[in-house]
Amino acid sequence: MDRWVHDRFMRAFPRAIPVFDAVLEELFGVVTHAAFALIVAALLGVLVLTGVIKAIVFWSILFAWAVAVLWIARAERIRALTVTFRSVFIGIIGVLLAIAGNSFGHWALNASNREKAAEHLASDKRAEPKGEEPKKELPKVESPLTTKKKIPAKPEEKGEPPAFAVAEELSILSSGGNGYGTRFWLRTPTPRGCTISQAQAVIYLRIENLRPYPVTVVSYTLEAIKPMIRLSALHHSIFGMSAPGESFYGATRIGEVVPAQQGSGLFAWSQILPNKLDFSRAKLLEMDTLDEQIIKPLAPNVPVRGWAFFEYPLDKEDYMIAIATGLSIRIKTERGELFLYSLPVENGDSNGDVLPRDWKVKDIVDVTGCEKMRYQLPP
Numbered sequence: 001m002d003r004w005v006h007d008r009f010m011r012a013f014p015r016a017i018p019v020f021d022a023v024l025e026e027l028f029g030v031v032t033h034a035a036f037a038l039i040v041a042a043l044l045g046v047l048v049l050t051g052v053i054k055a056i057v058f059w060s061i062l063f064a065w066a067v068a069v070l071w072i073a074r075a076e077r078i079r080a081l082t083v084t085f086r087s088v089f090i091g092i093i094g095v096l097l098a099i100a101g102n103s104f105g106h107w108a109l110n111a112s113n114r115e116k117a118a119e120h121l122a123s124d125k126r127a128e129p130k131g132e133e134p135k136k137e138l139p140k141v142e143s144p145l146t147t148k149k150k151i152p153a154k155p156e157e158k159g160e161p162p163a164f165a166v167a168e169e170l171s172i173l174s175s176g177g178n179g180y181g182t183r184f185w186l187r188t189p190t191p192r193g194c195t196i197s198q199a200q201a202v203i204y205l206r207i208e209n210l211r212p213y214p215v216t217v218v219s220y221t222l223e224a225i226k227p228m229i230r231l232s233a234l235h236h237s238i239f240g241m242s243a244p245g246e247s248f249y250g251a252t253r254i255g256e257v258v259p260a261q262q263g264s265g266l267f268a269w270s271q272i273l274p275n276k277l278d279f280s281r282a283k284l285l286e287m288d289t290l291d292e293q294i295i296k297p298l299a300p301n302v303p304v305r306g307w308a309f310f311e312y313p314l315d316k317e318d319y320m321i322a323i324a325t326g327l328s329i330r331i332k333t334e335r336g337e338l339f340l341y342s343l344p345v346e347n348g349d350s351n352g353d354v355l356p357r358d359w360k361v362k363d364i365v366d367v368t369g370c371e372k373m374r375y376q377l378p379p
Contacts, residue, residue: 006082017083024074031067057108061101069094106175163215165208166329168343169305170260170357172202179273183248185282186309187237187370196239196367197375198274199231199309204260204357205290205329206305209298216297216334220290222310222343224327231309231375233289238309239367240283240359243276248283251361260357274372282367287359305355311375 010017030036040063047056072078073090081089174181181198188195203222209215222228240248249258290306298304327343 003082005084009083021074021079024070028070028074031070057105061105065094065097065101068097162210163333163337163339164331164341165210165303166331166341166343167206168203168327169206169355170204174200174272181272181274183241183272183277184285184309185239185241185367186231186233186375187239187367188375190371194367194370195373196279196370197231197311197373200312201228201310203308203310203327204305205308206303207290207294207298207331208303209300212300214297214299217294217331218334219332220294221330222308222327223330226313227330228313229311229375231311233291233307233309234295238285238287238289239365240285240361241272241277241279242281242283243272244278248361251283254361254363257358257360260359261353279368279370280366282365283361284363284365285359286362288357305357307357307359 044056044060047059069090072093078086078089172182172184181200182202184199184202185196186199188197201222207217207220221230240251242248250256251258288306290304290308293304293306329341329343331339331341333339
């Protein structure tokens, strides 16, 4: 059948294949010529000077993909195939190379953004106006609950011990940007129905009041370079999403419990696009949230623990929090006091970790009718 199709094509278009092969040879001769290489290098040099990293990555990978497909398409063994097999083979190779190039491009952009984030933070720390009195900033202390302190915790004010001890027990992160996020979504009721927002970071926090009297926390947020946007878990339903036919971290049925334990690190990656998820079978989750624990005054020396949900800043793409810079938590009390604590990156304890952070599938709900949107819209 394939040979019959090939023979019919050659009888109908006897010069098509020879002309196609001649064009391939000409194009390959052009792109492999030294003059063409100099032109491409000069153009990429201009892009490097302007600092447009995305354009550099895009055009570099596109050019590499085109040359690779061209090189394979003109190979002697490929030219010996019939029209049908040759077309299918070149098409499959083109798709596979495009997928590999896209993955490599995302990795390169994420690596570039992590490096920029680290440089930005380092430059902020080094920058100090000369000849001027330094600006007053919130006190930043190391948490007494963290285990890798190289410097003892510093008091917020002279002679006064730290007001809080804070720790990050586990984080589920996405790179953000281009629509990426975690599998956790929060549903918000509206007069017209509901909206549903994707969390880009889900973090399990522990806060302890170290003062000898109850303290009320009126607000808190996390930041890495810039503050993140906290998705309030109060009066909002939390859902776990998965692709069609897949489980949500191993859970598929109502009543199943998923234990969230530390691995070799405190961070787990959850990178998925909304169009890959099945919103008709959303898992309604029952889980301890920090918002529910912290609305009451914090008793002295009694830690509160729970999950918190965040979006990355609106003007930051591929935020890559904590990997390059580490996180900080900002806490405000009912007395108007502001405190800023660092949450240093640490190794997890996969063998000794005993603290529960489970979530349970309470129900399976169809949320396709909810409008998908960011929790905080641009002004």
